Amino acid sequence: MKLALSTITDYTEPPFSPTAAEAKDLLNQMGAEVESVTKTRDGDTVFDLEITPNRPDLLGVVGVVRELMAATRTDIRATRKHVDKVEAEVPHKDVQNNLSNPTDCPTYQGRRISGVKVGPSPEWLVTFLEKHGIKSINNIVDISNYVMIETGHPIHIYDAEKVEGGIVSLRNAGENEAFTGIGGTQMDLKNGHMVIVDGSDNILALAGVLGGQSSQVTDSTTDIIIESAYFSPQKVRKASKANKISTEASFRFERGADPKIPTYALDRATALIQENAEGTVTEELSYGQEQQHTQKRIRVTYTKIDKYLGVKVDKDFSIKALQSLGFEIVQSDEEGIEVLVPSWRSHDVKRDVCLIEEIGKVYGNDNIPSVMPKSTLTLSRRPLAQQIRETVDDFFLRTGFNEVINYGFCSPKDFEDMGIESPSKLREFVAINVPLSGNFSVMRTSLIPGLVRNHEFNANRGQKNIKVYEVGRTFHKAEGHPQEIRRIGGLMSGKMAQDTWKRKETTADFYDLKSIIYGLLKELGIDEQQLEVSPANSEFVEAGGGAKILIDGVSIGFFGYLKTPKKSKKKTEDILVFELDIDSLEKHCTQKESTVEQPSRFPSIIRDVTFDCPQNFLSQSIADTVNNKGHELVKKVELVDTYVAKGSEGQISLSFRIEFNSAERALTNEEVSAIMDKIIADITSSQQISLRG
């Protein structure tokens, strides 16, 4: 919506002439946001306003000026132009309202004017329209637009000669009925759409949206019919949406026209046409009375005004503010006031807080103080999920991972490309009904494909060492409402850190990732002792190079080397991935009571021992055996070295360091040796392994 500065002066009585800066502030204060300001050739200023959808009354200059004048707190009011009542003794025709729901058009006014001279518009009209964003066409069309810009009410003018039988009526369109609008737009109408038809049932217009091409005013037009009506916002919106056509008229009608303005708009158009294009009124057409509209009565108390705004507002001020916006005070007492809502606000002012909003705007939000609330102190709830989130972020910050955020949707192809074929739980997608594109057609069931895409993006840009993580939700089919699972996913490739003058780093491997995962879980309050690993069954990781992690036998995620899809021809570098399920591990993260053990005052005795094991041997079982045999003097079992000895290919040698300690006494070499002998015997008897001598 555009408003010229000169228009303000033109529509106020006595004429009010603010500076451009003043006008801009007043408009913003009332919520008619000034989006841009331009200067015109004649030295005028034009404001481009963003009008919120609840305010159709501000889609006409009189409405905007009314609003602006209220903010000045002066007695100057916006005025609409005076028109004399048209009182010609002419025949009257009833307009037939054959709509399935006649209230979709409660009032329809029409007037036939004969002998008009279509031609160019006068200079003032061309300039006015230009400033308000509309191109001049001819005097008749321009006047129709002018009345709309002035009053905010769209009217339509037909070439009366093209209206067969000279009568118009309203009905619903038939299913797939064809209609060609002004400009040649072909439309396939639907059942619910309202149309205006002539005596031969030819469609003249899609009501409230667009006039028909066949009856549009041309240079040779001599007789016209002016239409000024009220159409249901919902019906106009539906028709406009279904036909993918939005016009100045539909934009206004779908927000809600002023039910009491059609007669004025018709008279105003008649007067302007007779002034600028001659012609005489030869016929009146109508359906319904616009006076049928009953204004809403709303009461608001002064206590509530003060309580809501948080400031004491003078009673007189509230009354004047509402009056300046066109509200009529019908009752006023000590406690409050009762008002009649002006017809142009019937769509948005419904209850007392709506009146308070109006008073607040005139009062000015800037004049309301900023006050911190006094509130009852309550214990702030900090959900576990949020604590987990913070711990995860802090952990990855310290360990050099970069957080990524990927879209929640993806394409089934992302999973195909990774070699994940149906049937697979990962391919039971929650589908989007109308996706933007094939890339975004389903909701993700895993964070891994997104992370792999991030890897590809960055590797293609020359990044060597990539460590990324994401915290996000995955979506899964379920009975009824889809299930959401919160997850932590990550990917690493290249080196753990960049090489420096100080040291050359090694390539990240499975064990680096495992230490990251165990470190993260420890940070979350889950001890290594609670965790179990077993060979992975995830479709994302290699059979021999991945593990799933379990707590109490329940899987909480997996980690390992990303499987290279068979189709891939490229020789790819090692990529490590993991995915943990926050919902499953959450219950294990509850705060445990913290206890510390008094450190022993006696020295430890340390023994190293090496075993030759089969290559695929799970080394943890040795530590487990030592611990399970449960000698209380064993304090720690640690894997300190692994190697393949010369001549023992196919075997792996694992060196362990075992620490013995007692809190009560100094241990002797003899007793430790005895325990060691027992441990070695246990291990070599219960496992397929031998002591390396």
Place this chain on the structure above:
Amino acid sequence: MDRLRDNGSPTTTDPEISRVLAEFEADKAVLDQEVLRLKYLSKKGGSVTQLTRRIRDISPEQRPAFGAQLNELKNRIEAEIAAIGSTTRDEVQRVVDISRQPYPLERGTLHPTALMIREITNIFKGMGFDIVDDREVETVEFCFDRLLTPEWHPVRDTQDTFYLEGSNDVLLRTQTTATQPKILSTRKPPFKILSTGKVYRSDAPDATHSPMFHQIDGFMVDEGISMAHLKGVLETFIRQFIPKIKGLRFRPHYFGYTEPSFELDVQCTMCEGQGCKSCKNQGWIEVLGAGMMHPKLFENAGLDQEKFTGFAFGFGVERLVMQKHGIADIRSLFDNDLNLLRQVKR
């Protein structure tokens, strides 16, 4: 002291004194101050003390010389023991290249959007707000109906909203505001809530639109909450969040679920309100939407709307991230380019 070493001196040094001195010279490099004091000067069995006792065995004519030598020895040992600790033993001249670039500690980064959410939630946590992480798949009831968005409203259109699973009821939430009706019907006021997370709109990606972005929605409900309180809390937040902010204004606006409604604009910090490129010549930059929670929300949740009032506010995070970092294209926040991510400073 010199006399003790000077072999050419008329008096020869007593052999016992020489022995103790030699022993001390060897010991002082390896023993601690206290150990040396005990060994040489202890009144009970210190080496020097024992020498003093020997004076009785010395012939009277040799006694003065012995006494002098003993005194000198005692003074010297005392002085040297006392001096230990004030100088470093075997001091080495270190040479370091103080200018060398430090060995970099590997640090990760938060995504700039996540970092901003963290900064903002921290401010509200400081004011006692609870943080809520709500589901992303919502229903029409919570996303629209309970937020007073009528059925014919454009945002409910399939062109604006992603509906799921062939249904016209299950959808990806278009706003984190969907949390409001749930809290209203499950918690007892007073409460202060901040709901953050991902929201989805069916917008084709371009420089300023993304089909997924992040939103923060906050609200506070108690008896007697007013517009003045809304201004107080939001102004406190903004001044903490953007300390160099000069002016702010609450411009009336429209949202279906608040009445009155506002947009909060802050004066552009680049041009101080004069109008420049970064504020599109407006002098002001829109930061968030806010308002008094609509009485209908309270009615629908079975709360007494005459007793309880509340304010609510909400905003998209990416727009603020773009403004803060001068990022022109929202899509670059979803590329996850490490060259960008690694620049994020906490």
